[in-house]
Amino acid sequence: MDRNRFTRQHMKAWRRDGAVVIPDFFTPEEVAAVVADFEAVFGKPEHAGEELNKKGEGVVGRFHPSQFKDIQPVPIDCSPALNLIGVHPALIEFAKQALETDDVRVYQCQSWAKFTGDSDYDQPFHTDFSNHTLTVPSEDAAKNSITILCYFSDVSDAHGAMHFVTRPDANSVGADPELSLSRDPEVHAKLQKDLVPLTRSSASTAGTAIPYTIDIYHRGTNLTAPKGHRYALMTCFRKAHDDAIQFTAWAFHHTKPWQKIFENATTEQLAVFGVPRPGDPFWTEVTIERAQTRYPGWDLTPYREALGKKAPARAVKRKAAAARKGTKRAPAKRKIAKRAAVKKKTAA
């Protein structure tokens, strides 16, 4: 990678606090290309107006459909910049380290523009787990998933910076993640009242990444700057093979311009969308030909070249990940049993 986009301290903070603000994650060039796409897709921010305030006295905010009006999941009919920024190699790497795995899937990736006056964007404090899993968050963050909110415009508190409460702070007032689902107005009011004094702001410059996770209290805030806008992207990763975490079934959106992604992504970026890697037994002369017909502009050379070669051992990468973490994994019991069986066979 060209430079370190994040440090060990950021990873430690994510693990401890459940959320961390990482300025300068993206380069100015990456930001500029993504901004050009935002302007092409959502229109220039000239229509932005004056602050809209729909809150009652003493209320932090409410969810309202107008807050979500300008959300566009990928693939989007624009350049590859916005289509692929949510699977930037450094984001994938952060997700792998955070979830302690060498193989992740992206399960939500959406651009989100907000303009002053289009909505009162103030939300109550909430946790996100209810639409990412049918169950509840594990106490072990590596068993959950990771959301990364990325800013592509300067986001001050007057531009709707996301506010959050760290896990230790929320624990200190007994704000368990599931309280977020309570419909009891008293529980809700107490939760908000307890969390407000513990608020931290994610206000930061364009190019910032804010990884957080599904048990962390946070809220969107209103845009109060006259004629203000906020360009952001939310990208979420889960462990490969983790059936408990869901949001987008990519193939359900098959009529969207997937060629934008297939023609510009690396094999690893495609893999996080669920495309088997080169060398995977899925790839044969036939599947390659079929895929070429479906996506005529997709360069399938790496898949063709890997035909007949053994798939790169994921175990090697797993070992590298373990080394990064400073832990050595014991081989799985099943593998040990299999090895023993093979030895026996060869001895017989």
Ligand SMILES: O=C(O)CCC(=O)C(=O)O
């Ligand atoms: O846009 C933001 O700052 C946060 C939004 C959010 O938390 C949500 O809609 O669940």
Ligand SMILES: [Fe+2]
């Ligand atoms: Fe949220």
